[in-house]
Amino acid sequence: MPDPLTARLKQLIVETLRLEDIAPADIPDDEPLVGGGLSLDSIDALELVVSLEREFGIKIASSEEARQALASVAALTAYIRLHGDPSRLPA
């Protein structure tokens, strides 16, 4: 049973960045989000950060913090779980 937060994050990545040829389930948990197989760049990362801040009530303070949080879907899941508003996490 996939982790609901991980599944939601993958869906958010596809929706926010309009990745037309990629299904959420196709995104590996450990693949680098920026500079990896998804070919996301720093502008894509910014768009994603805005969506994440809006949905989960987080506040990413610097570009370095964004880089660490977006290291992979697994890293992002851990970050959201640690810093996100618990009431906004999927059950």
Next chain:
Amino acid sequence: MADSASPVRIAACGCITPFGDARETHAALLGGACALRAVPVLGREGGDPVPLALMPGRSLDETAPPAWLPALRRLHASVPGGPWGSPGRPVFVTGSNFGVGGLYALRRTGDARFAVWGAPPTCTEELRLELGWGPDVSILSHACVSAHLGLLQAARAIESGLAEEALVFSFDFLSPFVAGGFHALKILNSEMPAPYRERAAGAIGLGDGAGFVVLSRGRGDWALSGLSLYNEMHHFTSNRADGSGFAACLEGVREAARGRSVWFKGHGTGTLDAGRMEIAAASLAFPGAPITGWKGGLGHTLGSCGIVELAVAIESMRQGRAPGTVGAGGAPMAPSVADGSFGTGAFDGVVCASNAFGGAHAAFLLSHV
């Protein structure tokens, strides 16, 4: 693009910052002063506090006419020569943002008075009329190397005989639109900038700033040479990871600096990767040169930084002492980073460098005639 030998001289140069004119700004930086203050990033609409350096008495919010106009009038009052904009005396207006905050204000308020200030052509035309320039006024903009581009174009005009003298007039004043944009990139945040310092996360500060240079073929005590511009065409917000863009630009000015003892006035905004690459390139191109950067005290004055900091560099050479790298604490990225002020008497010149979005780089050599 670089020219190793140029007959172009600086006949006059000045700037205006929150500290005052070039002499006052130089004195403030020598004392380690910092003009940056915590300001809500969206002005009266609030938002995170970020380090901004605004002209005294000015708020971040847009007004029509702009609240920064008096500062430009004061600066222009010290521009000698002219009549500017007449045949043989062109004006090159440079900036990164011009009055773009006016566009945001127009969108928010619907007040048509903001419209004329919101775009470079109309903003420049207003200034042309305000400052009494003739029709020969060109607009140049290339993000944070705008001033350098203006200097290069003005030098070319003089060298080619199209101009007897040329005025490069550069300005950038902050607005919620501009601050908000950098804040969205996460590089303008709640931390104070610490250029060329090792720390966990980078941070920049932004500042109001304007400056002018009068270039002449035969008049002036300072030579401008080795004007170099290079664009990596890599990505909007980042440089090639190998730092090759920084090195390529400095290669263009090395020839002009050959045989000279120079110090290095860097760009140094407070971002980490760019700071490291800049230091690496500067240390390789000019071994032993002390590296200093002043944006930790002035904030990044964006498109005007090349001329604002040139004015401070001239004061540094004139008065025999250059401010060290002003900014928040932390270990320097390299021993060549000048922590405190240093004497300039032993140096033949200073290499002034700036960098910009899109992987743009610019540099030139300033030296005594």
